[in-house]
Amino acid sequence: MEFEVKQLYDKQFGQTGKRADLSRIEKYFNPIGIPRLYANPANYVPLGSQLNEQVEADEPAPEATTNLLGVTIHLPIEIDGYKLPNEPLVTVRASKKIIETEIDSNDPSYQGTFKELFSVGDWEVTIQGIVFNEDNSEDIPEKEIRKLRKLFLERKSLPVKNRLLDIYKITRLAIYDFEADSMEGQIDAQAYTLKCKSDMLWNLENIKPTS
Numbered sequence: 001m002e003f004e005v006k007q008l009y010d011k012q013f014g015q016t017g018k019r020a021d022l023s024r025i026e027k028y029f030n031p032i033g034i035p036r037l038y039a040n041p042a043n044y045v046p047l048g049s050q051l052n053e054q055v056e057a058d059e060p061a062p063e064a065t066t067n068l069l070g071v072t073i074h075l076p077i078e079i080d081g082y083k084l085p086n087e088p089l090v091t092v093r094a095s096k097k098i099i100e101t102e103i104d105s106n107d108p109s110y111q112g113t114f115k116e117l118f119s120v121g122d123w124e125v126t127i128q129g130i131v132f133n134e135d136n137s138e139d140i141p142e143k144e145i146r147k148l149r150k151l152f153l154e155r156k157s158l159p160v161k162n163r164l165l166d167i168y169k170i171t172r173l174a175i176y177d178f179e180a181d182s183m184e185g186q187i188d189a190q191a192y193t194l195k196c197k198s199d200m201l202w203n204l205e206n207i208k209p210t211s
Contacts, residue, residue: 008189013089013128077127079151079173080158085144088129090164095121123170123198133188141190145180148192152178157199172199
């Protein structure tokens, strides 16, 4: 059974993307190649020369995640040595903790609050993907689900490789939430969402107490 991957991503997550040509950045990743999933040339977006020059110069290349039209592109992601199938969608967000102090003044030019940056939180990474049973279209993808479950149950942060996360200098992820979503009419496919927070290997000798 052939899978319409783009339509499944759009139906399940409300968004889809195009697969990038990673032939020029193989020094960062070995592309996850499942030709039949992206056999249609319309779903295949080669990266422009400007991006290739940036990558070869070992410079950050945010364009690696979008084409000129701003369409999200699927990129390979590897967690603890396991390459997630079908190049899932990755979203990154973060927030700051800011202390706001109201200003008591009759001068109208002093409008608003005095803001003091207290701390910057972890990067929050959401991974949305779909796994298939490549061997039996009449059965659930048990092998891939077990691999995802194993990643979630690890009691430590895990090394991650992904071109988008490289831009944010995210090298480790702590997975704190795992959701397996039902897919109507697709017994051989399983959608999943991993919610993670960035982590790093700390040198406790360099950490000063807060009080």
